[in-house]
Amino acid sequence: MEVETFRQHLESWLDDHAAELAPAFPGAGTLDQQMTQLAKVKRRLFDAGWMQWGWPERAGGTGGSSLLRAVLGEAVTERDLVQPGYFSMTEVLAPTVVDFASPELAAAFLPRILSGDEMWCQGFSEPDTGSDLSSLSCRATPDRDDWIVSGQKLWTSLAQHSRRCVLLTRTGTPESRHRGITAFFVDMDTPGITVRPFSIISGDDEFAEVYFDGVRIPADRMLGTVDGGWNVAMSLLPYERSSCFWHRTAYLRGRLTALIEQVEPDPHTETVVGEAFVALYALRARSHRTQHRLAAGHELGAETSVDKVLVAAAEQRLFDAARELLPAGTIELAADPEALRWRDSFLYSRAATIYGGTAEIQRNIIAKRLLHLGDDV
């Protein structure tokens, strides 16, 4: 399927089904409302065959270029049908499952996340493991054909809404660092898993602590090989910076449009709006390249750290501009749904320099891997 044809057919399908796809709540809604909306939209898109494009046929997809996934996410985000970060979770986790799970497992589960039947979560970070992912300690021990997992994960986004988790565990000695990590695809309803949601700065219960206490995982749920989890994690991170970021440009464009509807032109506002636009476009131009590299079959790697720095810059500049230019008190005081949406998005934009590798970690990667400056002290 040609990208342009796909876009046109999709747009007209979305036009035809606008009423049934629209959210039933004003503004951004609550987290629960967003989850329901997300599941509804994905289900409709799946039943009409849109969600499957760009995913391999062997895993239940329809095949075709990965560009189609970027275009789909852009279109539903532009129409404000979904919260882009949640919609994009598929792009973060599913490619890794497709690449590293057994063919049967991938074929059994990919359709479930595409259809909105399931959310999945990412169990990487721990209380003592943030930027230094290779220090993780949540342990998996072999027990005949199974593995037994004990430990804790932290900042696990939407764990309480998720049916599966892409989990990183320690299988080597504590000193084995990145050589002793193994990845699993875990059912969240397995006995021994406790999820404790807690609120992020905007007030939504988006984060969770996840406790594993003697959780039994069948060996066929391993992603990759024993002690090969680092490879799984490193292949996931670039996915977190490809199609998702293209979706994000659509979200940021929508917010910039909403902003300029409320701003009177003068030399200062023109400059502030211009700067937000330039930062957004820098991301879009870069991400355009990345989408094409991915579609052409290039393996994405350290160069996607550039995309991550640009997404953070674009997002924070835009919401700083919003805070400056919106009518006084919109973000700080008002309580109508639109104002709440501005407040939530402003607060959420602060995470852009933290999640998926902090701003500092991205610059470390760029210096070492792209500029070849050797190791730091």
Added chain:
Amino acid sequence: MDGSLVDDAERDLLIATVAQGLASRRGGDGYDVLVELGWHDMLAAEPHTATAVVFDALGRANVRSSCLADVIATALGHEPGVAVMLPAYGTAVAPGVRGAAEGRQVIVAGLALASTVGAPTVLVACTDGQAVLVRTTDLRLEAVSGIDPSLGLRVVSGRAEPVGEPAPAPWSAAVDIARVALGHEITGACRTMLDLACDHARGRMQFGRSIASFQAVRHKLAEVLVAVEAAEAALDAAHHTPSPVTAALAKVLAGRAASAAAVHCQQVLAGIGFTREHELHRFLLRTIALDGLFGSARSLTRELGAGLLADRTVPRVIDL
């Protein structure tokens, strides 16, 4: 250098050939070298590749040329090789105003490249959408020493008789292609600044170790790479989706990359980067001078913002 240049290998070969040709001209003029390599034919056959490769190479090598006049002339419907008036510094306004009376003298105010000196006529795009040739001897051409004397700019003013008939000329198309060309030249210069600073960082020892091992240094250089890569992506986009907006954005992002490169590369080079002993100064000064041609990063950013506020909509600009 003519024919269809589609594949990467050919492009790489071209890049290497042009770089080699320009290497001995650092700080000087390389136009003759480029013409010898087939610049005019390539500009006709493969304007995007030609502009990207040649201007990037000029920036990287710190070589001036008359190529900018050629891309503008071509956009205005003329053959390359003719001298062309550029807009006044900091603007993209057509440099000529045609008088209303019979005879129609042209009031000219703007800049010109060094090669205009000695050219019998110069092409002047006028605010009424026409372009006309005028006699160079009718005009005052003053050499600009300025921040980057080796760029060889001239400030031009005067009233001149048209030579031949005026013809309609799409000035805005010329502005777009000039912005893209300058964007490549600026970004090329940034690449060299970044290389110079990285080389220095790797080799310079302080406190018993290479300064490249200090995170404060590494992060500055990473910042430059991000800005340069963003500018290069925007330049790509200006070729695959040509429009006034993609051209302006490409020039803005090139200018921003240059600001980042100037600040951070100079800081990493420190004392030596503050001198004319080190090559950095050539590139740094060149990018500052080029920023003001056809609108600076700052003025274009504001213009883009004004455009959005006037339209009350944010364009997608580029699509997959």
